[in-house]
Amino acid sequence: MSLKAGKRCHLSDVHTDGNTVYIYEMKLSFSGKSCTVTGCTKVVGSTYLTSVEGTIYRVVGY
Incomplete structure (x- = not known):
């Protein structure tokens, strides 16, 4: 992905595991x-979780 400084992306x-959608x-x-990283969320089935951590493992270039 290529973005300019000051920009955001989602x-x-x-x-699915066959029974539940994640x-x-x-x-x-x-x-x-x-x-x-902001706004990390997770939906499991019909449950909405907002206290989820997101991690950036590698940045290539800048």
Whole structure:
């Protein structure tokens, strides 16, 4: 993904184990060489969780 400084993007992942649907979402905000993860949420079936941690494992380039 290629973004300009000061921009934001939204990442999401949806998958199922055959019985339950899992949805993970997070927002990334870019400022200079920094990236901040905000708004991490998880939906399991019909349960909405807002206290979910998001992690950035690697940044390639800046």
